[in-house]
Amino acid sequence: MPIDSRPRTDYPNAPMFADVIVPRHLAKTFTYLVPPSLVSRVGVGQRVVVPFGRTTLEGAVIGLTRDLPGGLNVSQLKAIASVSDGDGLSGFSPGMFELSRQVAEEYIAPWGQCLRLVAPPARAVAQPKWSYVATSQGRLALEQGSCPEVHLPLLQRIARRKKGLSAGTIQSSRRSSDRQALLFLEAQQWILRSEGAVSNRPSRILGSKAGTELSTPVCVPIAPAVEVMQRLQMLMQACPTRVLIDGVLDYRVGIMARLAQLVLEQGRSVLIIIGEVVRAQWMAQVLQEATTYPVTLQSRGVSGVDAELNGKVAPQIVIGTRSAIFYPLRSIGLIWVDGEEDSALKEPQEPHYHAREVAWMRAQREFALLVYGSAHPSLEVRSVGEIERVAQCREPDSFPQIELVDMSREYGGAPFSATLTAALRATVAQQDRAILFLNRRGYAGALVCRDCGWVPRCASCAVAFVYYRESARLVCRYCGCRESLPEICGACGASRLSPIGEGTERIEQEVRRLFPGARILRIDRDTTRGVVSTRRLWQQVHSRTWDILIGTQALFQREPILPVGLVGIVHADSGLHVPDFRAAERTHQLLVDAVDLARPAPSGGRVILQTALPMHHVMQAVAAHDPAIFYDEEIQARRMLGYPPVQHLIYLTVSGKDRRLTEVAAQRWVNELHKMLVAAPSRSASAQQSLSADPQSQGIVVLGPVAATGVGSRGTLGWHIMVKGGDRTAMRDGVRRSLETMERAYPGRTFKFSVDVDPVDMG
DNA sequence: AGCACGCCGACT
DNA sequence: GTCGGCGTGCTC
Ligand SMILES: [Zn+2]
Ligand SMILES: [Zn+2]
Numbered sequence: 001m002p003i004d005s006r007p008r009t010d011y012p013n014a015p016m017f018a019d020v021i022v023p024r025h026l027a028k029t030f031t032y033l034v035p036p037s038l039v040s041r042v043g044v045g046q047r048v049v050v051p052f053g054r055t056t057l058e059g060a061v062i063g064l065t066r067d068l069p070g071g072l073n074v075s076q077l078k079a080i081a082s083v084s085d086g087d088g089l090s091g092f093s094p095g096m097f098e099l100s101r102q103v104a105e106e107y108i109a110p111w112g113q114c115l116r117l118v119a120p121p122a123r124a125v126a127q128p129k130w131s132y133v134a135t136s137q138g139r140l141a142l143e144q145g146s147c148p149e150v151h152l153p154l155l156q157r158i159a160r161r162k163k164g165l166s167a168g169t170i171q172s173s174r175r176s177s178d179r180q181a182l183l184f185l186e187a188q189q190w191i192l193r194s195e196g197a198v199s200n201r202p203s204r205i206l207g208s209k210a211g212t213e214l215s216t217p218v219c220v221p222i223a224p225a226v227e228v229m230q231r232l233q234m235l236m237q238a239c240p241t242r243v244l245i246d247g248v249l250d251y252r253v254g255i256m257a258r259l260a261q262l263v264l265e266q267g268r269s270v271l272i273i274i275g276e277v278v279r280a281q282w283m284a285q286v287l288q289e290a291t292t293y294p295v296t297l298q299s300r301g302v303s304g305v306d307a308e309l310n311g312k313v314a315p316q317i318v319i320g321t322r323s324a325i326f327y328p329l330r331s332i333g334l335i336w337v338d339g340e341e342d343s344a345l346k347e348p349q350e351p352h353y354h355a356r357e358v359a360w361m362r363a364q365r366e367f368a369l370l371v372y373g374s375a376h377p378s379l380e381v382r383s384v385g386e387i388e389r390v391a392q393c394r395e396p397d398s399f400p401q402i403e404l405v406d407m408s409r410e411y412g413g414a415p416f417s418a419t420l421t422a423a424l425r426a427t428v429a430q431q432d433r434a435i436l437f438l439n440r441r442g443y444a445g446a447l448v449c450r451d452c453g454w455v456p457r458c459a460s461c462a463v464a465f466v467y468y469r470e471s472a473r474l475v476c477r478y479c480g481c482r483e484s485l486p487e488i489c490g491a492c493g494a495s496r497l498s499p500i501g502e503g504t505e506r507i508e509q510e511v512r513r514l515f516p517g518a519r520i521l522r523i524d525r526d527t528t529r530g531v532v533s534t535r536r537l538w539q540q541v542h543s544r545t546w547d548i549l550i551g552t553q554a555l556f557q558r559e560p561i562l563p564v565g566l567v568g569i570v571h572a573d574s575g576l577h578v579p580d581f582r583a584a585e586r587t588h589q590l591l592v593d594a595v596d597l598a599r600p601a602p603s604g605g606r607v608i609l610q611t612a613l614p615m616h617h618v619m620q621a622v623a624a625h626d627p628a629i630f631y632d633e634e635i636q637a638r639r640m641l642g643y644p645p646v647q648h649l650i651y652l653t654v655s656g657k658d659r660r661l662t663e664v665a666a667q668r669w670v671n672e673l674h675k676m677l678v679a680a681p682s683r684s685a686s687a688q689q690s691l692s693a694d695p696q697s698q699g700i701v702v703l704g705p706v707a708a709t710g711v712g713s714r715g716t717l718g719w720h721i722m723v724k725g726g727d728r729t730a731m732r733d734g735v736r737r738s739l740e741t742m743e744r745a746y747p748g749r750t751f752k753f754s755v756d757v758d759p760v761d762m763g
Numbered sequence: 764a765g766c767a768c769g770c771c772g773a774c775t
Numbered sequence: 776g777t778c779g780g781c782g783t784g785c786t787c
Contacts, residue, residue, distance in 0.1 A: 020787080025764045030787040053786045054766070069787095077787055113764090748783070768783090775777080 018042055018080060019063035020050055021112040025350075027743075029062060031069055033079040045097040047084035047119065058084055060097065060115055092119055095365050096328060102361050108650075108736050108755045109351030117326045117351070132182070134159035138190030147190070154182070158191055219286055219560060221254035228390055232259055232369070235388055236333070240364040244340075244381055245373045247392025248596065249560055252373040253283075255390070256336055257290035259371070264293045264315045268333025268368075272319040273355050275344030282559040283338070284319045293317055298324045322347060322355035325362060335359050336371040341378035341589060346760040354758060356381070375596070376589040376627065379635060383645040399625045400567070400598035400605030408452045408612045415510050420568045420608045424511075428518050428547050432565035432604070436550045437594040438507060438524075439575045439587060446577040447474065447485070448500040453612025454491035455500075455577050456483070462641050463579045466709065467499060477579045477762070478722055480706035500577060507570060508550055521546040523554050556593045565605060567598040572611040572619060580762065581643045584618050588630050591622045642701075644758065648728045650735050651759035652721040654705070656751040659717045665742070665751050666705035666719035672741050673702045673723060677734040700725030700734075716752075720762070732757065 016034040032050055034042050042048065046061045068074060092100075096118040104111040134142075139159055141147045147155050185191040232255070235241045245252055260270045272287075274280040284297040298320035318327050322345045325335075337345070337359050345355040356372065363370035372381050381387070405417045416424070427434040447467045448455050456465045458476035465474035465483065474483045488495050508522050521540055538558060541549065555561065575587035591609070599605030611619050621630035639646045654669060656662035677700045701724050708718035725731050735755060742753050756762075 017787095022786085023764090024786090026786080028787095032787060050787085052765095055786095057765095072787070764786105766785090768785105770780105770782090772780080773778095 014066045015074070016042075017065050017068055017077070018048070018061045019065070019069075020048060020059040020080075021062050021110075021115060022050070022052060022057055022059040023112050023116045024057075025110055025113055027110045027112075030059070031072055031077060033074070033077045034064070035079050038080060038083060041083050042080065045092055045094055047092065049081045049084060051078045051081060056081060059112070060092070062111070093328065096326070099326070099358075099361060099365060103351060103353050103358060106357070106361075106732075107351045107353050107757050108732060108739065114351050114353075117323065117353070118328070132158050132185075132191045132193060135190055135192050137188070138185070141188070141190050155185055155190060158185075219253055220250055221257060221286075221290070222251045222392075224251075224255045224258055228255065229258055229262075231388075231390065233262065236263070236369050239367045239369050240360075241388060242360065242363070242370045242372065242384065242386070243388040243390060244377055244384075245371055245390045246375070246377055247373075247390075248375050248394075251392045252338060252375075253286060256338070256371075256373070257287060259334060259336075259369075260287065260293075260317055261291050263333035263369075264291065264317070266333060267315055268331045269315045269329045270317045270334045270336070271324065271327060271329060271332055272317065273322060273325050273335070273337045273345070273359060274319065275321065275339055275342030275355075276557045277321055278558045279339070280319050280321055287317055287319070291317065295319065298327055322353075325355045325358045332362070332366040332368045334369050334371065335363050335366075336373060338373040340372040340374050340381055341376060341585075343760045346758075348761070350754055352756040352759070354760070357758070376592045379585060379631070379638065380645040382631065383635070394625075396625075397602050398600050400595060400607050401601040402595065402607045402609060402623050402625070404614045404619060404623050405608060405610045406612070406614045407610050415507055415570055416514070416568075417608075417610055420570075420610060421514060423566055423606065423608055424515065424548065424568065427566040428515055430565070431547075433544060433546070434548045434566040434568065435555070435561075435564050435594075435597050436507065436511065436548060436568045436570055437555070437597070438550070438552050438570050439572065439590045439594070445579065446500055447497050448577060448612075449489035449492060449494060450496035450498060451494040452489060452492040453573055454489050456486055456490060456497075461581075461703075462637070463581055464577045464583070466579050469499070475706075477706060477709070477720075478581075479703040500574065511548055511550065515548065518547040519545060521549045523549065523551040553590055553593075555597070556590075561597060563597055563599040563605065565599060567594055567605075567607045569594055569607065569609045569611075572609050572622075573613050573616070576613070576616070576618070581638070581641070582760075584616075584630075584634060584637075588618045588621060588627075588634075591618065592627070595622060595625075642699075642724055642726075647724060647726045648731060648757075649759055650723040650731055651756040651762055652704075652723065652735070653708070653718050653754045653756070654721070654751055655708075655716045655718040655754075657716060659707075662717055662751060663705060663707075663719055665746060666721060668745070669738060669742050669753070670702050670705060670721055672738040673721070673734060676738055677723065677725070677731065678702060700727065700731060722762075 013036075016039055018032050018034050019029040020032050021029050030050070030052070032048075042061055042064070044061055044064060047058055048061055049056055050059050052059075092115075097115075100114040100118045101111055103109070103117065104114040107114075134155065138155060142155060142159055182191075186193065232243065235243060245255060256272070260272075263270050272280075272283065274283055281297060284295050288295045294316045296316060296318045298318055315331075316329075318324060318329060320327060337356050339345075340356050347353050347355075359370055362368070372387075374381070403419065405419050407417065410417050424434055424436075445466045446455055446464045456474055457463060458465060458479060458481060460481070461476055461478040463476065463478055466477055467474055467485075472485055474485065475481075486497065489497060508520065511518070511520055521537075523537060523541065540546065541561060544562070549555075549564075569591065572587070572591060575590060576583050578586070580586075595607050598607050609619065609622065613619060617630050617633040621627055635646070638644065643649070652669065654662055654666040656665065702721065703724065704721040705719040706721075708720055723731055723735060735757075739753055739755060742751075746753075
């Protein structure tokens with residue numbers, strides 16, 4: 001049947017079409033008929049339920065028209081089934097809708113995908129209310145081995161839990177094989193469906209009983225100075241504004257509690273973002289005690305119902321991890337990103353947003369005050385042009401005494417220097433407590449000089465080479481260049497180069513050997529598996545039923561620990577050998593935190609820092625309690641090498657099954673990028689203006705492709721490309737256009753192309 | 764991304 | 776013979 005293609009705009013009764021984006025990894029929009037009954041209720045930004053293929057799903061209207069887009073026939077179109085949330089305020093708030101688009105643009109991700117962030121499918125994830133329990137036949141089948149191998153893992157998983165495994169937990173890893181395994185096991189009567197979810201999970205809204213969850217907070221908030229609060233109040237009049245609050249946790253919490261109270265009294269809400277879940281829980285408890293307003297802890301995923309309820313009730317505090325930055329709140333007066341340098345604020349999956357940056361987008365929309373809190377701010381935040389700063393003044397005697405021990409002068413490669421051994425002995429003898437800090441579980445990927453601590457680095461990228469034992473080669477993870485193994489050390493000429501790394505187990509053995517009578521507790525990834533055992537371990541930490549605590553950075557990811565008399569930093573340098581341009585920055589942060597585990601010098605606090613690189617700016621800064629030593633040198637290095645925050649990075653990955661074909665595709669992407677960014681650079685307007693100001697920052701380079709280390713999910717192999725340059729807008733445009741080209745050139749699922757703007761963890 | 768359709772190996 | 780792996784194409 002021929003369709004009248006004339007514009008129908010003049011006819012009010014002409015059919016109306018809606019462009020709808022769906023929460024799938026699909027870039028394109030789909031056109032639907034708007035049924036006459038819904039015309040008055042369907043606007044741009046409206047959430048709608050639409051038939052899609054064989055299912056229905058919830059999408060969002062991004063455009064309305066009375067003209068049918070070319071290439072489509074009315075008979076092909078389906079109609080919008082309904083408008084979401086029939087009676088309530090349906091749809092996203094316009095602000096959140098726009099925010100999702102801004103995120104999509106900033107991070108080069110499909111808009112539909114980003115829409116998921118602001119409105120996770122509320123009804124779709126209605127959690128099943130039952131759980132599965134293994135029957136006695138099931139346990140028998142396990143013992144006799146009569147369960148087919150394919151279904152064995154699931155049966156074991158269920159049998160392991162006496163109280164059963166909630167159906168939601170299984171379906172969260174929703175794979176068809178799991179579904180079928182469930183059917184099979186149920187049919188065999190090896191498992192049983194029991195009504196009611198497994199009872200656990202305290203309410204997400206903190207009640208008074210929630211205090212049993214975490215150990216007593218070890219935090220004495222420092223009351224902020226009057227001038228500081230006055231200044232912050234002034235800044236609240238000038239929103240949107242950003243403030244960096246640079247100080248230790250107790251100092252930040254003091255300000256946070258006061259500031260939150262002020263904002264809440266004005267009838268606006270407070271949103272607090274913290275990278276680590278447990279730290280967020282702890283903070284929720286602290287604030288619950290400090291204010292009279294309701295505190296909601298929000299980790300991962302907003303249920304639509306909750307969000308709407310919360311959107312309606314009066315001012316409140318919402319605390320959550322990175323995804324909570326999208327939490328719908330009626331009126332936000334303050335967003336506080338605490339621990340802004342935490343890499344957990346970066347989403348590891350597409351869309352790779354950074355909560356710290358999204359917080360600024362949101363604060364600008366909401367005319368809110370945005371606080372970045374940190375005890376060791378990132379270089380990114382420190383280099384923001386328009387940011388206010390509040391810094392804690394620390395008296396010299398608030399620090400412990402620090403001694404650097406030059407390990408390149410120590411004999412034999414024993415993990416502890418004579419100084420540290422003696423200090424440990426004294427501490428144990430005085431019945432004081434000691435913490436031995438390992439800043440990274442032996443990273444085995446690098447080569448190091450045993451005499452002077454030198455590590456071979458790529459000449460153009462300055463990151464540590466990755467050492468491949470099998471091929472006896474060094475490879476740069478950034479640019480892909482390769483080198484053969486050096487015979488001698490590039491710094492001292494010695495020939496004692498060997499792979500680095502000493503795990504916590506080895507250290508523990510050594511401590512037990514040296515101090516057979518001491519009570520030793522170890523905290524790291526290996527010992528902290530599972531929620532229950534972790535809690536038990538941390539109760540031990542707080543109960544102080546140990547003499548020597550051996551720990552990694554896991555020590556900082558929960559509630560704070562009461563400071564001790566001695567902190568020994570065993571291999572201060574090991575973090576420097578990670579092939580990442582932020583290696584020094586991370587090391588600095590960890591060491592600053594480790595130093596804070598010791599009491600102030602007047603109360604006998606002492607830190608012994610063992611390093612083979614005592615002149616390194618990280619070590620010098622830590623030893624002098626002067627972060628400026630670190631920052632000044634580090635920012636220069638970043639400028640010289642063109643790394644963030646001076647220049648920008650976009651990290652691209654091509655993955656596929658066939659290694660060689662994937663490489664060809666990756667190489668083609670590099671060529672496309674070259675065409676668009678390097679050969680004929682299209683500079684953005686802002687960059688053209690600043691062209692004369694900083695000519696060095698204008699060059700855009702494309703590095704790679706570099707083979708990914710290891711094998712990805714399901715045997716897939718990856719190749720990485722890095723785009724580096726000063727003109728962010730031009731880089732983003734070029735990457736977006738080249739991505740479109742690549743997806744057109746390679747349709748289907750042979751290859752997956754992914755984009756990470758401002759990558760944090762590469763590899 | 765889901766989800767179904769469709770073609771080849773190993774097990775009843 | 777079937778069951779079930781996952782390669783391929785489509786979704787207004
Ligand atoms: Zn050397
Ligand atoms: Zn390199």
